[in-house]
Amino acid sequence: MKFEGSHILSVNQFDRDSIEHVFHVANQMAPYAKRQKRTTVLDGAILGNLFFEPSTRTRVSFGTAFNLLGGEVRETTGMSNSALAKGESLYDTARVLSGYSDIITMRHPDSGSVAEFALGSRVPVINGGDGANEHPTQALLDLYTIQKELQYHGGNIDGLHIAMIGDLKYGRTVHSLSKLLCLFKNVRFTLISPKELAMPDAILSSIENAGHSYTISETLEGNFDADICYQTRVQEERFGSQEEANLYRGKFRLNQQIYTKHFQSKTVIMHPLPRDSRVEANELDNDLNMNPNLAIFRQTDNGVLVRMALFALTLGVESIISKFDKEVHWYSGH
Amino acid sequence: MKFEGSHILSVNQFDRDSIEHVFHVANQMAPYAKRQKRTTVLDGAILGNLFFEPSTRTRVSFGTAFNLLGGEVRETTGMSNSALAKGESLYDTARVLSGYSDIITMRHPDSGSVAEFALGSRVPVINGGDGANEHPTQALLDLYTIQKELQYHGGNIDGLHIAMIGDLKYGRTVHSLSKLLCLFKNVRFTLISPKELAMPDAILSSIENAGHSYTISETLEGNFDADICYQTRVQEERFGSQEEANLYRGKFRLNQQIYTKHFQSKTVIMHPLPRDSRVEANELDNDLNMNPNLAIFRQTDNGVLVRMALFALTLGVESIISKFDKEVHWYSGH
Amino acid sequence: MKFEGSHILSVNQFDRDSIEHVFHVANQMAPYAKRQKRTTVLDGAILGNLFFEPSTRTRVSFGTAFNLLGGEVRETTGMSNSALAKGESLYDTARVLSGYSDIITMRHPDSGSVAEFALGSRVPVINGGDGANEHPTQALLDLYTIQKELQYHGGNIDGLHIAMIGDLKYGRTVHSLSKLLCLFKNVRFTLISPKELAMPDAILSSIENAGHSYTISETLEGNFDADICYQTRVQEERFGSQEEANLYRGKFRLNQQIYTKHFQSKTVIMHPLPRDSRVEANELDNDLNMNPNLAIFRQTDNGVLVRMALFALTLGVESIISKFDKEVHWYSGH
Incomplete structure (x- = not known):
C-alpha cells in the first residue's frame, strides 16, 4: 500500500504489511x-x-497529533454552521476546502x-468516521493497542484469543477490528452477545476464511481465557421490544467481580469509548478504574500515535521526522 | 492608500493603484x-x-491565509456562544478582543x-462580510480572478466585457465588483436579470460616469461575447408574488448546453458561492464541473492569495516575507 | 506554593508570597x-x-496567552457537541483529554x-470558572489590576480602600477578590449594596480576622474616598419580589455625574465584565468610556499577563522565557 498522497477511507485498504508499517511508525511517535x-x-x-458531527475526543486527538508533528489545524465543528448544512454538495465543499489545507480529516453522520x-x-x-460505515483510525488504534498489550505480556497478535462482548450486530468497531484481525494468523x-445482536454471518465467514476459529x-457466564476482552455497548x-430489552439489561456489563470470576487475571479490557458513556450504560463499571488491565485510556493515548503515523505516512515524512527534532523545555505530566 | 495599520472595511477605500498593489502582493503569495x-x-x-455569523469557507480561508504567513489563529464562531449575544456592545467587544490579537477578521449579520x-x-x-452591506475581500478576489483569467487568455481588465446574471438588485457581490470595475477603463x-431584480440606478450611474457602457x-437568450460570465443566485x-417567481424559475440557470449556445468557448464562468449552494438553486449545473472555464474553485483558491496579501500589507510585512522563507518537506497535492 | 505541575483551582491555594510571585512573572510578560x-x-x-460553557472573552484570553508563549491551542466550545453532554463522566473525559495536551484550562457550569x-x-x-464556585484567574487579574493602578498613583495594596458595589451576596468575583485581599494589610x-444582596457574614468575618475594616x-449616596470602585451587576x-426590585432599579448604576459627585477624581473604576453586558444593566454608563480611570479594558489586558504567568509557572518555564526571545517584525497596534 502506497501511503503518500493517498486517502485513508476504509480498513479494507490495509494488508498485513501496511498495518505493520503503520504500527512501526506509530512506535517511533511515542x-x-x-x-x-x-x-x-x-x-x-x-x-x-472537518467534524460535521460532534466528537470531541476524536477531533481533539487528530488535532493534537498534527500539532505534535509541528503542523497547524484549521477546524470546523458541527453541521449547523457549515456550508454543507446550506445544501452545498460534498464535491463542492471538498474542492473548496481542499484548497485551504494539506490534508483533511473528516467526520460526517452519513455512510x-x-x-x-x-x-x-x-x-x-x-476518514474520521462516516456514520455506521467506517472509522478506520479507531480500528487501527484498537489493533495497535492489542499488539502493545500483548507484547507487554510477551505475546503477539498471531495466536490471539479475543472475547468481544455486547452489540456485535451493529457495532462498527467490532466489525472493523474483526476485518483487520483476519489479516493475522490463528x-x-x-x-458474547444477546442472540438478537449476534455477529453478522458475513463477518463470521471472513473469520472462517482467514483460518480463524470462533465460539x-x-x-457472560463461563471461563473465558481470553487475552483481550473487547467490550461494546448494548x-x-x-x-424488538422493551420486554426483550429488559431480559438482557445488565447481563453484559463488566465490573471487577464479574471480571475476576470469568476472566484471567491478565485479560486486557478494552472499549471503543464511543458516542455514549461507558458508565451510563454500565458496560464498564467504575470499580474497574484501578484495574491495571483496563486499557481504555491507553487506547485513546495510542490513538494519538496511530494518527501521527498516518499523517506522517500520508504526507510522506515518516523517514525524516527526527531531522527536525528539538528539545522540550517545559514540565510534562506525560 | 496606506495599508499598514489600516482597517479594510469597504471596496470604496480602494483606488486603482491600491488594487494593483494588492494584486501584485497576491501574485507573490502563490x-x-x-x-x-x-x-x-x-x-x-x-x-x-471572529465569525458571529456562520461561513465555513470564508472563515477557514482567512485562517489558512494567516497560517500560511506563519501566524496563529484564535477563533470564535456563531452568535449564541458569544459575548455579543449577551448584549455586550460592539465597542466593548472590540476594546476587549483587540487586546488579544494583532489583527481581526470579522463577519457579522448586521450592516x-x-x-x-x-x-x-x-x-x-x-471586514469579512457585514450583512447586505460589504464583503470587500470577496470583491477583491473576484476582481483578482478576473484579471488572472483574462491574463491567461492574453487580456486585461481594461476593455473587459462582463456579463452579470441573476439577482443584480440585492446581490452584494455584483454591486461591489461593479464599483471596483469603475476604477478601470472601457x-x-x-x-441579465428579471426586471424586478435589475441593477440599481446608482450602480448604473457609476458605470456611466466611469465611461463604461452597459446593455x-x-x-439569457442571445449571443453574449462576454469574457466573463458572473452568475449569481435568484x-x-x-x-412580489409566487406567480411572478414561477414565471422566471430556471430562466437564469446555466448548464453546459446553455453555455455553449449563448457564450463564447472561452467565456470564464464565475460565481460567488455565497450562502446557498450553487446547485440547490440550479444556477450552475453540475455538468459544468468538467468545463475548464468554470473558475469558481479558482476563485476560492485566489481568495487565499488575496487575504494573505491583505494581511501582509495591513501588518506591513509585504516586502520582507521572503526573508523568512523555509523549505517545504511534506507531500503537497497543491 | 509550588506551581510546577500543580492545578490552579481556587483562590484559597494562594498565600501572599505566591500571589506576589505570580504578579512578578506577569510583569515580565508585558x-x-x-x-x-x-x-x-x-x-x-x-x-x-475546554469551555463547556460559553465565554468568548475568557476562552480567547487563555488561548492568546498560550500562543504568546509559543504554544498551540486545541479547543472545545459548548456542551452540546461534547462527550460530557453524552453522559461521559468528568473522570473519563479528564483521563482521555489530558492525554492530548500539556495543560488544560476548563470552564464548566457546575460548581x-x-x-x-x-x-x-x-x-x-x-479553573476558568466553575459556576458559582470559583474563577481564580479573574480574581488574580482583578488584584493585579488593583496593584498596577495603585502603583501608577504611587500606592500599594496594603492600605487600600476599596468600594464594592452591587450584588455582594451572589457575586463570585467580589467574594474571591475579598479573600485575596485578606492576605494583605490594612x-x-x-x-454598597441593597440589603437583600449584602456581603455574606463569612466574608465579613474573614475581613475582620485579617485585621481589615469595613463599612x-x-x-450610593455619600462621599467615598475609595482608591478603587469595584462595580458588579445587580x-x-x-x-424576593418585583416590587423590591423596582425599589432598587438604577440605584447602583454608575455614570460620569454620579462618579464625580461621590468619588475622588482618581478613583479607579473596575468591573468583572461578567456574563452580561455592563451596559444592558446600566451599571456602568457609556459616558464613562472617556474617563481615564475606567480600568475595565486594562483589566482584560492584564488578564492575558496573569494567564501567561500562570502557564509559565505551572509548566515551570518562568525563568527561561527570555532564552527563546525573537524579534517582532510586523505592525503592532499594541
Missing part, C-alpha cells in the same frame, strides 16, 4: 507524544479538521460521505 | 499557497477570526457592525 | 503581550482549552466540576 522530544517536520502544513468528499478533494482525506474469537455465547433500542 | 515555499514572517502574530466594531478596536479590522457590462437583458422570495 | 518581543519557550506545548475533572487529569488544570472595604452602605431576579 517519544514525541510523551514530550520527551519535539519535532517540527510538518511546520507550515495545515490540517483541515459513504467521506469517500464522496474524497473524490472532490485535492489533498489526502482521512486468532480465536469468543463472541458464540449468549451469556443499546436497548436495538431490541 | 508559491506559499502552493506549498512550494514556506514563510514564517508572521511568527507569533495572532489573528482574531455597519464591522465598521462600528473597528471604532473600538486597537488593531486593524478586516468595461462593457451585459446585465440590459431580461433573458432567490424566489425576492419576487 | 513586553511579549505588547509585541515588543516574541518568545517561543512553549514551542510544541499544547493547551487543551466543583473542574476540581473533579482535575482528579482524573494527568496534566495541570487551571484594607478598608466600603460595601456598609445601602445607597440582577433583578435576585430580589
